[in-house]
Amino acid sequence: MAAPIIERQLLEKLERLTIRWQKSFRGLVGGHNASRYAGPGQEFLDHRHFHQGDDLRSVNWRAYMRLEKLFLKMFQVEPRTPIRLLLDASESMVAGHTGSEMSKFDYARKLTAALVYVGLVRHDSLSIQPFHEHLSDPITASGGRHRFGPAADYLSALKAGGRTSFFELARQFISEYPKPGLLIIVSDFLDDGDPIRPIQYLADFGHEIMLLHVWTESERFPQLSGDVALTDAETGQRLEISLNDEACAAYTKAFDDYAASLEQLARRNGGRYAGLSTSFALEDAIFKALMSPAAQAERAGAGRPA
Amino acid sequence: MFFVNLSLAEIGMIFGALSAFTVTLYLLSRARKQQRVATLRFWVSSQDAARQVHRRRIDQPWSLLLQLLAILLLVLAVSQPRWGDRDGGARDHVLLIDTSSWMAARTGQGQNTLSIDARREALRWLRALPVQDRVMVVRADSLATPVTRFESKRDVLEPAIRESTPGQSALLLEQALEFARHALRVQARRAGEIVYAGAGRVVSAGEAPGAPAAPKGPPLRLLLTEKPVENVGLTRVSLSRAPTEANLWEVNVSARNYGSQFRRIPVAAAFGGAVMANRSLELNAGQEVSVTLPLRTQAAGWVEVRLFTKDALSQDDRAQLEIPEQKPLRVIAYSDDAEALRPVLEADARIETRFAATAAYRADADADVVILDRFRPPQAPKVNSIWIEPPQNGSPVPVSKVAEQVALSRWRNDNPLGAGLRTKDLKLGSALVFRPAAGDISVAETADGPVVVARAAAGGNQPKLVVIGFHPMRSNMRFELATPLLFANCLHWMAPDALRTRNVQATSVGSIRVPIAAKTNPDTVRVLSDSDTPIPFTLHESEVRFFTPRASTVRVLTPEREQVYSLTLPQVADSVWQPPAQALRGLRSMSGAPPLAKELWAWLATAGGLLLLIEWLLYGRQRNARSVPTLPRRPFELRRAS
Numbered sequence: 001m002a003a004p005i006i007e008r009q010l011l012e013k014l015e016r017l018t019i020r021w022q023k024s025f026r027g028l029v030g031g032h033n034a035s036r037y038a039g040p041g042q043e044f045l046d047h048r049h050f051h052q053g054d055d056l057r058s059v060n061w062r063a064y065m066r067l068e069k070l071f072l073k074m075f076q077v078e079p080r081t082p083i084r085l086l087l088d089a090s091e092s093m094v095a096g097h098t099g100s101e102m103s104k105f106d107y108a109r110k111l112t113a114a115l116v117y118v119g120l121v122r123h124d125s126l127s128i129q130p131f132h133e134h135l136s137d138p139i140t141a142s143g144g145r146h147r148f149g150p151a152a153d154y155l156s157a158l159k160a161g162g163r164t165s166f167f168e169l170a171r172q173f174i175s176e177y178p179k180p181g182l183l184i185i186v187s188d189f190l191d192d193g194d195p196i197r198p199i200q201y202l203a204d205f206g207h208e209i210m211l212l213h214v215w216t217e218s219e220r221f222p223q224l225s226g227d228v229a230l231t232d233a234e235t236g237q238r239l240e241i242s243l244n245d246e247a248c249a250a251y252t253k254a255f256d257d258y259a260a261s262l263e264q265l266a267r268r269n270g271g272r273y274a275g276l277s278t279s280f281a282l283e284d285a286i287f288k289a290l291m292s293p294a295a296q297a298e299r300a301g302a303g304r305p306a
Numbered sequence: 307m308f309f310v311n312l313s314l315a316e317i318g319m320i321f322g323a324l325s326a327f328t329v330t331l332y333l334l335s336r337a338r339k340q341q342r343v344a345t346l347r348f349w350v351s352s353q354d355a356a357r358q359v360h361r362r363r364i365d366q367p368w369s370l371l372l373q374l375l376a377i378l379l380l381v382l383a384v385s386q387p388r389w390g391d392r393d394g395g396a397r398d399h400v401l402l403i404d405t406s407s408w409m410a411a412r413t414g415q416g417q418n419t420l421s422i423d424a425r426r427e428a429l430r431w432l433r434a435l436p437v438q439d440r441v442m443v444v445r446a447d448s449l450a451t452p453v454t455r456f457e458s459k460r461d462v463l464e465p466a467i468r469e470s471t472p473g474q475s476a477l478l479l480e481q482a483l484e485f486a487r488h489a490l491r492v493q494a495r496r497a498g499e500i501v502y503a504g505a506g507r508v509v510s511a512g513e514a515p516g517a518p519a520a521p522k523g524p525p526l527r528l529l530l531t532e533k534p535v536e537n538v539g540l541t542r543v544s545l546s547r548a549p550t551e552a553n554l555w556e557v558n559v560s561a562r563n564y565g566s567q568f569r570r571i572p573v574a575a576a577f578g579g580a581v582m583a584n585r586s587l588e589l590n591a592g593q594e595v596s597v598t599l600p601l602r603t604q605a606a607g608w609v610e611v612r613l614f615t616k617d618a619l620s621q622d623d624r625a626q627l628e629i630p631e632q633k634p635l636r637v638i639a640y641s642d643d644a645e646a647l648r649p650v651l652e653a654d655a656r657i658e659t660r661f662a663a664t665a666a667y668r669a670d671a672d673a674d675v676v677i678l679d680r681f682r683p684p685q686a687p688k689v690n691s692i693w694i695e696p697p698q699n700g701s702p703v704p705v706s707k708v709a710e711q712v713a714l715s716r717w718r719n720d721n722p723l724g725a726g727l728r729t730k731d732l733k734l735g736s737a738l739v740f741r742p743a744a745g746d747i748s749v750a751e752t753a754d755g756p757v758v759v760a761r762a763a764a765g766g767n768q769p770k771l772v773v774i775g776f777h778p779m780r781s782n783m784r785f786e787l788a789t790p791l792l793f794a795n796c797l798h799w800m801a802p803d804a805l806r807t808r809n810v811q812a813t814s815v816g817s818i819r820v821p822i823a824a825k826t827n828p829d830t831v832r833v834l835s836d837s838d839t840p841i842p843f844t845l846h847e848s849e850v851r852f853f854t855p856r857a858s859t860v861r862v863l864t865p866e867r868e869q870v871y872s873l874t875l876p877q878v879a880d881s882v883w884q885p886p887a888q889a890l891r892g893l894r895s896m897s898g899a900p901p902l903a904k905e906l907w908a909w910l911a912t913a914g915g916l917l918l919l920i921e922w923l924l925y926g927r928q929r930n931a932r933s934v935p936t937l938p939r940r941p942f943e944l945r946r947a948s
């Protein structure tokens with residue numbers, strides 16, 4: 001029997017969390033994130049003048065009795081916003097890690113599974129969609145925590161392979177999903193082309209993007225020296241190079257610059273970015289790296305261990 | 307400067323092998339390694355730095371040079387170089403360990419012996435020597451036997467000293483000293499001392515034992531262990547058959563008092579475990595006395611002679627001799643006139659004669675020799691035979707004529723049968739003159755021809771025979787001394803073993819001198835060990851000389867005698883050697899250790915280790931240094947559920 005993709009102890013801890021987003025989306029009532037759009041919600045939002053054709057059930061009759069003017073009560077909508085998880089399943093996700101390290105693909109699968117579980121606990125509707133050259137068929141998870149099993153099995157059965165193409169991803173995603181929502185991309189963001197522009201397209205289309213950048217320590221700090229012949233795992237291109245510590249430092253700087261550009265992309269579009277090394281424990285990554293400062297302060301105030 | 311452990315060639319070979327291995331590893335490490343990576347985009351941006359690195363790598367052979375230099379220093383350290391002269395003032399010494407029999411003497415109530423004391427002193431001297439000095443250990447008794455060559459390894463020398471136990475022979479110190487001088491002269495690189503460890507008891511050998519000779523060549527150091535020792539010991543025991551009685555043996559015992567006090571010591575001879583004779587010996591200091599103990603026995607066996615005393619040296623208080631088996635010579639005389647032959651045949655106790663009538667003749671008679679008196683047997687005897695005046699037609703040697711009133715002109719003294727025979731103007735009334743065949747031995751001759759002829763065994767199977775052409779007891783020869791001698795010669799020629807004189811002696815090992823009959827043919831002399839292997843000997847006038855350093859039984863065989871030497875007594879020295887006045891004594895005044903060659907290996911090993919450390923600090927550590935992982939820069943947005 002294969003080991004579960006996430007341990008039960010971690011799942012119990014994940015039940016306390018909620019996936020939150022910053023943008024307001026139109027959508028069906030039933031979600032848990034407040035929207036700036038008024039609608040048939042439960043929480044009072046504001047008053048406005050009554051116009052003809054408005055629903056008389058929303059008139060504030062107490063204000064009319066005092067002011068003899070018709071004011072209409074507006075309620076805050078908590079829409080059911082779609083959460084889409086794009087999981088990078090390209091060849092680069094399994095390349096470039098040493099024997100003692102967890103591969104990026106395994107780490108990304110576990111991280112995706114954890115997010116799916118958090119969403120299911122809050123009755124969110126999530127779709128998981130692997131991609132490499134193109135988008136693969138999605139699987140939708142919704143309906144509570146007891147529907148986590150099929151999603152976990154799906155993630156466990158995934159195989160990595162192929163090249164990454166964010167242009168193709170953006171083109172296909174925009175054409176298939178016109179309704180904006182929360183878009184979480186779990187990837188190493190290693191593309192031969194420029195992944196910045198396709199992601200920018202997705203943000204421009206109205207999606208709130210969350211970039212989870214996964215890398216291995218050996219990928220960020222390569223243990224290489226001397227004369228090395230490097231082979232790209234996806235394209236098969238070769239590069240013969242002589243390395244020393246200075247060259248490796250230049251490599252690391254280029255890597256960090258690229259990660260910074262991804263972060264800048266996310267922040268510029270109101271989205272979020274997190275860089276995660278596979279050397280971090282998954283629990284630490286979720287409860288330390290992925291939690292907002294406010295949530296961490298709240299946890300500290302509650303006197304609970306971090 | 308010199309190397310202790312390795313030669314220059316070995317250093318070169320080891321360094322070459324290690325250098326080749328290191329250079330190979332270096333070149334292999336510089337070979338391009340294949341690596342599969344997730345992307346090349348960041349490597350492309352670092353290519354400029356990489357190219358600069360490549361140019362710098364041209365200078366990286368300094369790392370290799372540092373490694374090679376460190377290896378060279380470590381190999382040199384292993385070879386243990388020393389700064390200075392190889393000899394380093396080292397000297398070569400000869401240590402003479404006294405292993406003579408006297409060293410087995412006890413020096414107290416316990417089991418401590420002079421030998422143990424001498425070995426202890428020798429070990430103390432050895433441990434006080436500078437470590438680079440070489441020593442040759444020589445065991446000195448009657449021979450000087452080198453046990454080791456000039457050797458500086460103490461783990462070789464100390465066992466050689468410990469295993470030097472007393473032997474059986476006495477010390478010939480001058481010979482050992484001469485050997486030591488020769489060894490130092492020929493083999494030593496720088497002659498040191500000759501060291502003697504022992505009691506200094508030597509055999510006088512007719513010379514003044516203590517003639518102090520002026521020391522020649524290397525100095526002599528004495529580690530003397532002499533202590534007052536009281537000892538009385540057997541010096542010689544001999545066993546001989548009494549001439550008057552066949553079963554009586556005479557045991558001659560000689561004992562010496564080596565001590566300084568008068569001693570009265572019982573001595574006893576035992577045969578088969580039973581005391582057969584005893585006496586009491588009274589010995590003044592330094593006196594040697596001899597006594598004869600009678601021993602009557604017919605059987606062969608061991609005779610043990612023992613001094614009943616408790617003294618320092620127990621090895622010389624007991625001697626064992628073997629009485630050999632003495633079979634009589636059985637003779638049957640077929641004669642109808644036995645009384646005529648009886649005087650000559652019954653004179654010797656070793657001859658057992660039986661007389662029978664000629665009618666009772668049997669060819670297969672149970673005897674060693676048959677005498678046929680004037681008759682012709684129907685069948686020739688199957689054993690050795692003496693024919694006396696046989697019939698003309700029945701003689702085994704053809705008769706040419708019968709001579710009357712013939713004078714016996716000559717005895718052939720050139721053969722054993724005629725040895726010692728002599729007559730003057732002997733005229734025989736009647737005698738058969740024989741016509742001998744080729745190979746026959748003429749013993750007595752007349753003018754007409756031989757009258758006594760002997761025929762040896764032809765082909766080895768035929769018995770010997772002697773034909774006498776006249777009757778010695780019925781002719782004028784019966785009054786001559788030559789008559790019994792003629793029969794004795796005939797019987798001795800036919801059965802030499804039976805009539806050989808046997809002497810058994812117990813004496814000490816070493817150089818043995820055995821007197822033999824004058825003019826003995828050297829080819830007939832044999833000296834055999836107890837395993838019947840020949841022992842080298844020399845003939846000097848009427849002495850046989852041989853040497854044996856260990857306890858054994860040696861037989862000296864001549865045609866007439868068999869002398870058995872039971873060399874079971876130790877050869878005990880009888881005098882104290884007087885060393886030269888210039889000789890050094892004890893461990894005092896030992897010259898201090900000369901300055902040792904300076905050891906360099908520790909410095910070389912340290913320098914090699916430092917070079918390796920520097921190389922690692924300059925090159926190795928940076929290769930292995932890696933940054934630690936860092937936390938992500940910005941947190942993700944997860945929040946606790948309200």
